[in-house]
Amino acid sequence: MMDISNDHAIGIDIGGTNTKYGIVNHRGQIIFEGSIKTDQYPTIDEFIDALYGKLQPEIDAMKDVNIVGIGLGAPNGNFYTGTIDYAPNLRWKGIVPLAQLVTEKFGITAKLTNDANAAAVGEMMYGAARGMKDFIMITLGTGVGSGIFANGELVLGHDGFAGELGHSIVIPGGRLHPHTGLYGSLESYASATGVTVTAKEFLSGTAEASILRETPTDDLNSKIVFDAAIAGDAIAMKVFEFTGNILGMALANFVTFSSPQAIILFGGLTKAGDILMKPVKDSMERNLLPIFRNKIQLIFSELKESDAAILGASALVW
Amino acid sequence: MMDISNDHAIGIDIGGTNTKYGIVNHRGQIIFEGSIKTDQYPTIDEFIDALYGKLQPEIDAMKDVNIVGIGLGAPNGNFYTGTIDYAPNLRWKGIVPLAQLVTEKFGITAKLTNDANAAAVGEMMYGAARGMKDFIMITLGTGVGSGIFANGELVLGHDGFAGELGHSIVIPGGRLHPHTGLYGSLESYASATGVTVTAKEFLSGTAEASILRETPTDDLNSKIVFDAAIAGDAIAMKVFEFTGNILGMALANFVTFSSPQAIILFGGLTKAGDILMKPVKDSMERNLLPIFRNKIQLIFSELKESDAAILGASALVW
Numbered sequence: 001m002m003d004i005s006n007d008h009a010i011g012i013d014i015g016g017t018n019t020k021y022g023i024v025n026h027r028g029q030i031i032f033e034g035s036i037k038t039d040q041y042p043t044i045d046e047f048i049d050a051l052y053g054k055l056q057p058e059i060d061a062m063k064d065v066n067i068v069g070i071g072l073g074a075p076n077g078n079f080y081t082g083t084i085d086y087a088p089n090l091r092w093k094g095i096v097p098l099a100q101l102v103t104e105k106f107g108i109t110a111k112l113t114n115d116a117n118a119a120a121v122g123e124m125m126y127g128a129a130r131g132m133k134d135f136i137m138i139t140l141g142t143g144v145g146s147g148i149f150a151n152g153e154l155v156l157g158h159d160g161f162a163g164e165l166g167h168s169i170v171i172p173g174g175r176l177h178p179h180t181g182l183y184g185s186l187e188s189y190a191s192a193t194g195v196t197v198t199a200k201e202f203l204s205g206t207a208e209a210s211i212l213r214e215t216p217t218d219d220l221n222s223k224i225v226f227d228a229a230i231a232g233d234a235i236a237m238k239v240f241e242f243t244g245n246i247l248g249m250a251l252a253n254f255v256t257f258s259s260p261q262a263i264i265l266f267g268g269l270t271k272a273g274d275i276l277m278k279p280v281k282d283s284m285e286r287n288l289l290p291i292f293r294n295k296i297q298l299i300f301s302e303l304k305e306s307d308a309a310i311l312g313a314s315a316l317v318w
Numbered sequence: 319m320m321d322i323s324n325d326h327a328i329g330i331d332i333g334g335t336n337t338k339y340g341i342v343n344h345r346g347q348i349i350f351e352g353s354i355k356t357d358q359y360p361t362i363d364e365f366i367d368a369l370y371g372k373l374q375p376e377i378d379a380m381k382d383v384n385i386v387g388i389g390l391g392a393p394n395g396n397f398y399t400g401t402i403d404y405a406p407n408l409r410w411k412g413i414v415p416l417a418q419l420v421t422e423k424f425g426i427t428a429k430l431t432n433d434a435n436a437a438a439v440g441e442m443m444y445g446a447a448r449g450m451k452d453f454i455m456i457t458l459g460t461g462v463g464s465g466i467f468a469n470g471e472l473v474l475g476h477d478g479f480a481g482e483l484g485h486s487i488v489i490p491g492g493r494l495h496p497h498t499g500l501y502g503s504l505e506s507y508a509s510a511t512g513v514t515v516t517a518k519e520f521l522s523g524t525a526e527a528s529i530l531r532e533t534p535t536d537d538l539n540s541k542i543v544f545d546a547a548i549a550g551d552a553i554a555m556k557v558f559e560f561t562g563n564i565l566g567m568a569l570a571n572f573v574t575f576s577s578p579q580a581i582i583l584f585g586g587l588t589k590a591g592d593i594l595m596k597p598v599k600d601s602m603e604r605n606l607l608p609i610f611r612n613k614i615q616l617i618f619s620e621l622k623e624s625d626a627a628i629l630g631a632s633a634l635v636w
Contacts, residue, residue, distance in 0.1 A: 076609070085609065134476040148575065150480070155468045157577025158452040159613065162468070167607045168571040172489060172564075180607055246490075253486040257466065257575050259475025289485045289498055291394075291403065295477065 006066045010055065010108070011314025013115060014038060014074035016089035019047075021055060022310035023067070026318075028126035030310055032058050044092045048105050056106070070102055070110040071316030073118030073309060080160035082112045088179050111316045115139075115309065117154055117163055119301075120147025122312025123264055128302040134260045137301075138165065138251070140269035144187040150258045166191070170250050190247040192222040192269055199225045199239045210235040226272050240275045247276075248283025255284075255292050262297035266308065270300055324384045328373065328426070329632025331433060332356060332392035334407035337365075339373060340628035341385070344636075346444035348628055350376050362410045366423050374424070388420055388428040389634030391436030391627060398478035400430050406497050429634045433457075433627065435472055435481055437619075438465025440630025441582055446620040452578045455619075456483065456569070458587035462505040468576045484509070488568050508565040510540035510587055517543045517557045528553040544590050558593045565594075566601025573602075573610050580615035584626065588618055 005026065012021045015038060022033035034054055041047035059067055076087040082099025084090065102110035113121070120137035123129040129137070133152035139145040144166030148155040155162045166187040167180060174184025175197065188194050199220055203212055211233050215224055228236035251263055269276065277298070285293055303311060323344065330339045333356060340351035352372055359365035377385055394405040400417025402408065420428035431439070438455035441447040447455070451470040457463040462484030466473040473480045484505040485498060492502025493515065506512050517538055521530055529551050533542055546554035569581055587594065595616070603611055621629060 132476075134480075150468055150473045150475075151471050153469050153471075155576055157468075158450075158579035159577055161609055162452075162575065162577040164574040164577075164607055164610075166574075168574045169567055169605050170490070172567060182605065182607065249487055249490060253571070254575070256482040256484075256486045257480065257572070258473055259477055259480040259482075261476035287487050287500065289482055289500070291479055292482075 006064050007068045008065050009314040009317035010067060010070040010106075011310040011312070011317075012051065012070065012072050012102075013118065013309030013313050014072065014077075014090070015115070015309075016075070019051070020306075020310050021051060022307075022314065023055075023058065023062075023065070024311060024314040028311055028315075030307060032062075033310060039091055042091060044096050044098070044101060047092075048101055051102075052105050067108055069317035070106060070108050071118065071313040072098060072102065072110055072112040073115040073313040073316075074098065074112060075115055077112045077114045077117075078160040079111070079113040079117070079154075079156050082110070084112070113154075113160075113316060114145070114147075114163070115312075116145030117147040117156075118312035118316060119145075119266060119303075119308055120149060120163075120264075120312070121154060121315040122303060122308055123266070123301060124149060125315045125318065126303060126311050127308070128264050128299050129262065132261050134258060135262045135264060136165075136254055136258065136260045137264045137266060139267040140190060140192075140247075140265060141267040142192050144191050148258060149260075155258075165250070165254060168250065168253070170246050186246070186250045190243055190250070190269070195222040195225055195239060195243055195269065196220050198242055199236065202235050202239055202242075206235070208235060212236055222269060222272075226275065229272070229275050237275070240272060241279045244276050244279025245283045248280040248285075249287045251280065251284045251298070252287035252292075255288060255296055259292065260296060262299055264299055264301055266301035266303075267305070324382050325386045326383050327632040327635035328385060328388040328424075329628040329630070329635075330369065330388065330390050330420075331436065331627030331631050332390065332395075332408070333433070333627075334393070337369070338624075338628050339369060340625075340632065341373075341376065341380075341383070342629060342632040346629055346633075348625060350380075351628060357409055360409060362414050362416070362419060365410075366419055369420075370423050385426055387635035388424060388426050389436070389631040390416060390420065390428055390430040391433040391631040391634075392416065392430060393433055395430040395432045395435075396478040397429070397431040397435070397472075397474055400428070402430070431472075431478075431634060432463070432465075432481070433630075434463030435465040435474075436630035436634065437463075437584060437621075437626055438467060438481075438630070439472060439633040440621060440626055441584070441619060442467060443633045443636070444621060444629050445626070446582050446617050447580065450579050452576060453580045453582060454483075454572055454576065454578045455582045455584060457585040458508060458510075458565075458583060459585040460510055462509050466576060467578075473576075483568070483572060486568065486571070488564050504564070504568045508561055508568065508587070513540040513543055513557060513561055513587065514538050516560055517554065520553050520557055520560075524553070526553060530554055540587060544593065547590070547593050555593070558590060559597045562594050562597025563601045566598040566603075567605045569598065569602045569616070570605035570610075573606060573614055577610065578614060580617055582617055582619055584619035584621070585623070
C-alpha cells in the first residue's frame with residue numbers, strides 16, 4: 001500500500017558560494033538538510049558526485065520515505081531546458097545540462113528553475129503568498145532577483161528566462177552595472193552592492209561629517225551603512241532614502257504590468273526594515289496610477305532565509 | 319440540428335469618440351459592421367438603447383446565424399467585474415456596470431475588457447500573434463495601451479487592471495502626464511500626443527530652421543511631424559529618434575518581466591514605420607540583458623486598424 005504522506009521532495013539551492021540541500025515533506029517541513037561549497041568543484045560532475053555522496057546515504061537510511069522528485073534552483077537556471085546558461089557567478093561555464101545530469105545520477109526526475117523563481121514558488125506554497133494567484137517576489141541580496149506569478153502560474157516566458165526585473169532600467173544613462181554592461185538598472189541601486197556604491201558616492205560628494213568615515217572606504221558594506229542609519233547618521237539615512245525612492249518607483253512599474261495582489265520582499269537588504277521600507281512604500285504609491293493606489297500589499301517574506309531556498313527548490317516537485 | 323459553423327459573436331469597441339460594432343464569424347470575418355458616436359449619449363442607457371437599435375434588426379434579419387455572445391472593449395473596462403471604472407475619456411462617470419446592462423438588454427451574455435487587452439486577444443486569434451503563448455501588444459495612439467499574454471493566457475492581474483504599461487515611469491521626474499498626475503510615464507513620450515509635445519519642446523529650445531515652423535504651434539500634430547521627418551527635416555527626425563529611444567528602453571524593461579516571443583506594435587504612431595522603428599529597435603537591444611538580445615521579435619500588428627477593435631472585442635466570446 002502506498003501512503004502518499006510518505007512522499008518527500010529534495011530541494012537543492014545552488015548559489016555562487018554555497019549549495020544548500022534538504023529533504024522536505026508535503027507540509028513543507030525540512031526533515032534533513034546540509035550544505036556544500038559550490039566553488040570547490042571545478043567540474044559539474046564532481047559537484048553532482050559530492051551532492052550524491054551527501055544525499056544518497058540519507059535517503060537509503062530513511063524508512064517509509066518515498067522521494068518523488070528533485071527540485072533545483074540556480075542562477076540562470078532554465079525551467080524549459082533544465083540547463084544553467086552562462087551563469088556569471090558559477091565556475092561551470094557555458095550551458096550546463098544540470099537537470100539531466102542530476103536525474104541520471106540519482107535515478108529521480110529533477111526539475112530546475114532560477115533561484116528567484118524557486119523562492120516565489122516556495123512563498124506561494126509555504127509563505128506569505130499562500131492562496132495568491134498574482135504576486136511578485138523580489139529578492140534583495142547581493143543582486144536583485146524576481147519571480148512572478150500571474151493567473152496562478154509562474155511566469156516563465158517563451159524561453160524560460162522571464163522574471164529578470166533586477167535588470168530593468170530605472171535611471172536612463174545611470175550607473176554602469178559591471179556584469180551586464182547595462183546603464184541604470186535596478187540591481188545597480190537596490191542591491192546590497194548598490195547601497196554600498198551609493199554610500200561611497202554620497203561620502204565623496206560632500207565634506208559632511210558621518211560615522212561612515214570611520215570605516216576605510218574599501219571596507220564599507222550595506223550592513224555598516226544600515227547600522228549607521230539606525231544610529232541616526234544623516235548620510236547613511238539619505239542612502240536608504242535614495243535607494244528606497246528608486247526601488248519604490250521600480251515596484252510601481254512592475255504593478256502596471258501584472259497588477260499583483262502583493263509584492264513580497266525577501267533577502268538580506270530587507271533587514272533594514274522601515275529605514276528602507278518607508279521610502280519604498282511612499283515612492284511606490286506616488287508613482288502608481290490612481291486605480292492601483294493603496295491596493296497593493298508590500299510585505300516581507302514569511303520564510304526563514306536559511307530555509308526558503310531549499311523549500312522553494314523542493315516546491316518545484318509538487 | 320445545431321451547426322456550429324453558424325455560431326457568431328458580436329464585437330463592440332467603445333472609444334471616447336466612436337463606438338464600432340460588428341458581427342463576426344468563427345473565422346474572424348466581419349459579416350456586418352457599423353458605428354455610432356459615443357459622446358452623443360449622455361447616459362449609458364441611451365447609449366445601449368442606440369446600440370440595440372442598430373444591432374437587433376440585423377440579428378433578426380440573419381438566417382441561420384446563432385449569436386453566442388457579445389464581447390466589449392472599453393477604456394478602463396474590467397474583465398472580472400464587467401464594469402468601466404472612472405474612464406477619463408467617457409461621459410459616463412463613476413463605475414458603469416456595462417457587461418450586465420448589455421447582457422440584460424440583448425438577452426445574450428456579454429464580456430468586457432479594456433480596449434488594449436481586447437486588441438491583444440484579437441491579435442492572438444487572428445493576427446500576428448497566432449500560436450504565440452507569450453507576447454506583449456503595445457498600442458501607440460493618442461495614448462499608449464498594452465495587453466499581455468503569458469503562459470498562453472491574458473494577464474489580468476488580481477483586480478483585472480493589469481497591462482497598463484503606458485503608465486510605467488521611464489524618465490524619473492520627467493514630463494507631467496496631465497490625466498494621471500504621474501511624472502515621466504511612457505504615455506507622456508511615446509504617444510501621438512507625446513510626439514507633438516516633444517516637437518514643440520525641441521522647436522522652442524533652438525533657433526534651428528525647420529519646416530515645422532511653417533505650422534502654428536497650436537496646430538502641430540504627430541502626422542505633421544512625421545511628414546516633416548520623411549521630408550528630411552532635422553528637428554522632426556530628432557523627435558522620432560528621441561521618442562524611439564525612450565520607447566525602446568521601455569520595451570527592454572517589459573522583456574525582463576515576461577520574456578515574450580514578440581512585441582507587437584499597433585496604432586496610429588506605427589505609421590511612422592522605420593523612422594520610429596529603427597531607434598526603437600536599437601534602443602531596445604542596447605538596454606536588454608545579453609541573454610535576451612536578438613531574440614525578441616519586434617513586429618507590427620497584422621490586423622487592419624479599422625477591424626482590429628471589433629475582432630478583438632468579439633474574440634472575448636470564443
